[in-house]
Amino acid sequence: xxxxxxxxxxxxxxxxxxxxxxxxxxxxxxxxxxxxxxxxxxxxxxxxxxxxxxxxxxxxxxxxxxxxxxxxxxxxxxxxxxxxxxxxxxxxxxxxxxxxxxxxxxxxxxxxxxxxxxxxxxxxxxxxxxxxxxxxxxxxxxxxxxxxxxxxxxxxxxxxxxxxxxxxxxxxxxxxxxxxxxxxxxxxxxxxxxxxxxxxxxxxxxxxxxxxxxxxxxxxxxxxxxxxxxxxxxxxxxxxxxxxxxxx
Numbered sequence: 646x647x648x649x650x651x652x653x654x655x656x657x658x659x660x661x662x663x664x665x666x667x668x669x670x671x672x673x674x675x676x677x678x679x680x681x682x683x684x685x686x687x688x689x690x691x692x693x694x695x696x697x698x699x700x701x702x703x704x705x706x707x708x709x710x711x712x713x714x715x716x717x718x719x720x721x722x723x724x725x726x727x728x729x730x731x732x733x734x735x736x737x738x739x740x741x742x743x744x745x746x747x748x749x750x751x752x753x754x755x756x757x758x759x760x761x762x763x764x765x766x767x768x769x770x771x772x773x774x775x776x777x778x779x780x781x782x783x784x785x786x787x788x789x790x791x792x793x794x795x796x797x798x799x800x801x802x803x804x805x806x807x808x809x810x811x812x813x814x815x816x817x818x819x820x821x822x823x824x825x826x827x828x829x830x831x832x833x834x835x836x837x838x839x840x841x842x843x844x845x846x847x848x849x850x851x852x853x854x855x856x857x858x859x860x861x862x863x864x865x866x867x868x869x870x871x872x873x874x875x876x877x878x879x880x881x882x883x884x885x886x887x888x889x890x891x892x893x
Contacts, residue, residue, distance in 0.1 A: 649675040652841040662845040664710070664734035672711050672737070678832040680777070681825070681876045689873060690714060690805055691721035693883055694772045697803045698724040702771035705729045707761060707794075708778025712741030718774070719750060728754035731765065762786045767797025774805045780852050788861060795865040795886060804867070804884040809852045812878065821878035855880050 649671040662668075668675070677683050695718075698704060704722070706715040709730030719728055732738050738756045745754060759765065761782050767773060773794045782790055794804055812818040826839050853861075855872070859882070862870045867884040874881030 646674050647671045649678065650838075651675075652838040652845070653835070655837060656841060659841060659844045661849050662842070664732075664737055666736045669711060669734065669736040669740045672740070673713060676713070678834065679829060681828055681879055682874070686776075686807060686874060686881060687714060687717050689881065690774060690776065690807070691717050693803065693805055693873070694718045694774065695722050695724075697772050697801065698722045698726050699771040699799065699801065700725045701769075702799055702802075703727045703729055703767075703769050704772045704774075705731065705767060705770055706774045706776070707731045707765060707790075708775065708781070709741055709756070710734070710737045712744045712756075714774060714776050715741070715754075716744055716748070718772075719752065719754070726752070726771065728752065730754070730756045731759050731761070732756075733758065733760040761790055765790060765793050767794050770794075770798050771802045772805065773798065773802070776805070776807045777809070779806065779858075780808050780850050784851060784853075788864070791861050791865045795867060798886045800887050802886050804862070805881070806858065806862070806884065807874070807879070807881045808858060809850070809878050810858065810880045811852050811854045813854060813856075818878075824877050825879075852878070855882075858882065 647670050651667060651671065680686065694704060704718060704726050709715050709732050712730055715728055715730045730738070730741055735758050738758055742756055761778070779787060779790065798804070812821050829839055859870055862882070862884045868887050870882055870884040872880060872882050
């Protein structure tokens with residue numbers, strides 16, 4: 646795994662963060678060092694996805710990047726499903742395709758290069774995953790993305806949503822961000838790296854509060870929504886299109 650040192654050197658001018666070839670080459674390391682409890686979140690996603698996966702349906706990972714989550718779900722799911730990864734970065738999809746090819750996967754899968762800001766088509770889905778993706782969709786388009794997911798889910802389907810979130814007031818925001826940056830330091834990032842990446846993300850990562858994300862889900866029509874993971878300014882939610890267990 647290549648080490649993430651994209652922001653290790655002082656830059657005279659900071660450009661917006663991008664998901665091109667340089668980022669794709671170190672993205673796996675970036676995730677493990679930047680996302681709290683990353684491996685546990687992956688395990689939880691797979692656990693939930695495995696419970697909702699249904700034979701003959703599709704599982705979508707929107708913003709699949711290098712394919713870690715989709716690959717993990719593939720290995721954890723025993724049902725006869727089709728796996729669909731969507732990302733707007735062809736460099737990320739190339740890494741994803743290489744991961745799948747190297748592991749000789751036999752179940753059907755497809756990778757689609759598309760920008761969620763321009764809409765997304767979801768069909769016959771038992772599971773849809775948005776893992777640290779919705780925060781990069783422009784706020785103007787988020788409502789439609791969630792509605793499209795809801796409309797494309799099977800009756801017993803679920804949406805798994807993991808996001809960075811804002812606290813309910815500025816004091817909580819400052820606290821949570823401080824704790825998050827301390828975690829990144831423990832994982833080997835320098836003050837310079839943290840500062841420069843924060844500046845690069847400033848205009849493209851726009852987090853909502855947890856209650857704002859919940860409102861999006863409820864307005865789209867989801868019958869039930871709950872939080873399955875929370876660590877300061879990171880949150881995992883699962884939304885059900887209908888009552889799942891009562892119908893099993």
